[in-house]
Amino acid sequence: MARVKEKNATLRFDKISIGLASPESILAVSRGEVAKPETINYRTHKPERDGLFCERIFGPVKDYECACGKYKRIRYKGIVCDRCGVEVTEKKVRRERVGHINLVVPIAHIWYFRSLPNKIGYLLGLPSKKLDMIIYYERYIVIQPGIAKTIDGDPIEKMDFLTEEEYLDIMESLPIENQYLEDTDPNKFIAKMGAEALFDLLHDLDLDALSYDLRHKANTETSKQRKT
Numbered sequence: 001m002a003r004v005k006e007k008n009a010t011l012r013f014d015k016i017s018i019g020l021a022s023p024e025s026i027l028a029v030s031r032g033e034v035a036k037p038e039t040i041n042y043r044t045h046k047p048e049r050d051g052l053f054c055e056r057i058f059g060p061v062k063d064y065e066c067a068c069g070k071y072k073r074i075r076y077k078g079i080v081c082d083r084c085g086v087e088v089t090e091k092k093v094r095r096e097r098v099g100h101i102n103l104v105v106p107i108a109h110i111w112y113f114r115s116l117p118n119k120i121g122y123l124l125g126l127p128s129k130k131l132d133m134i135i136y137y138e139r140y141i142v143i144q145p146g147i148a149k150t151i152d153g154d155p156i157e158k159m160d161f162l163t164e165e166e167y168l169d170i171m172e173s174l175p176i177e178n179q180y181l182e183d184t185d186p187n188k189f190i191a192k193m194g195a196e197a198l199f200d201l202l203h204d205l206d207l208d209a210l211s212y213d214l215r216h217k218a219n220t221e222t223s224k225q226r227k228t
Contacts, residue, residue, distance in 0.1 A: 020109060020111065026098070026100050027100060029098055030098055030099055030100040031057045031058065031097050031098065031099055032050075032054070032056060032057035032099050032100075033050070033057075033099065033100055033101065033102060034050065034051065034052055034054065034057065034099045034100065034101050035050040036048055036049075036050050036051040036052075037051070037052065038051040038052070039051055039052050039053050040053060046061070046067065047061065047067075054099070055067045055084070055086045056084065056085040056086050057097070057099040058093075058094045058097045058098075058099065059086075059087065059089060059090075059091060059093040059094045059097055060086055060087070060088070060089065060091055060094075061091055061094070062091060063090050063091050064076065064077060064088050064089065064090070065088065066081035066083075066084050066086040066087075066088055067081070067084040067086045068081060068083050068084040068086075070082075070083055070084070071088045076088040077089060105194060105195065105196045106194075106195045106196050106198075106199040107195045108120065108135050108195040108198055113128070113131055113132075113135060118131065120198060120202070123202060123205060123210075124159075124198070124201055124202070125159075126159075130161065131198075133161065134193055134194065134197055134198060135194065135195060135198070137193045137194050138193075139161045139162060139163065139193060140161070140162040140163075140164070140166075140167045140191040140192060140193045140197075141159060141160070141161055141162075141191060141192065141193065141197050141201070142156055142157065142158055142159060142160040142161075142162065142189075142190070142191045143158065143190045143191060143192060143197060143200050143201060143204075144158065144183075144186070144188060144189065144190040145157060145158055145160075145189060146178065146185075146186065146187050146188045146189035146190070147174070147178070147187050147189065148170050148173075148174060148189035149170075149173070150166075150170070151169055151173070156170070156189075159201075162191055167191055170189065170191075171189075174189055
């Protein structure tokens with residue numbers, strides 16, 4: 001009885017933290033890449049290979065039986081089928097195994113631009129409405145002005161917003177060689193939209209310097225100075 005009590009003992013903890021996993025941690029536990037949006041084949045009623053329910057990635061749908069049926073029964077436990085690539089194990093592993101999807105471009109998670117306070121907006125100094133314009137591909141944002149100017153000849157500044165028409169006009173006014181310059185070349189004009197633009201802007205931030213500056217202001221400024 002003592003052993004049973006120990007096994008069912010309540011685990012006490014003070015807090016639990018929930019956050020997004022990093023790409024490295026996802027790849028470390030991933031069993032394979034999900035490359036297709038399909039789930040179940042309508043003819044065979046079996047999971048599609050490389051799909052969202054793929055047996056090769058997540059495990060078999062039947063206990064100790066691979067997808068093609070070459071290996072059945074518990075005596076083959078742990079064997080990976082050389083024909084279908086499915087491990088012979090219990091089907092309950094499908095509840096815990098994870099796969100991954102390789103994205104073509106970065107995406108912005110809703111936790112970081114919809115929740116309050118708006119974390120991405122605060123870091124970049126952008127209001128939520130302008131942030132939405134970038135994320136939902138409504139406006140370009142200038143990441144590196146380079147030698148670009150507006151049609152009126154005015155200089156373009158970093159973080160300026162551009163419509164698609166304005167962006168195309170600027171690209172046409174620039175010499176063709178500008179497009180082939182390295183991104184690190186200060187003369188190159190770079191403007192993007194979507195989460196890829198936010199990724200580049202956040203990548204350029206010196207978080208250590210920003211943290212030091214904000215902590216210094218918090219310790220030295222009075223409440224009246226902060227309001228003004």
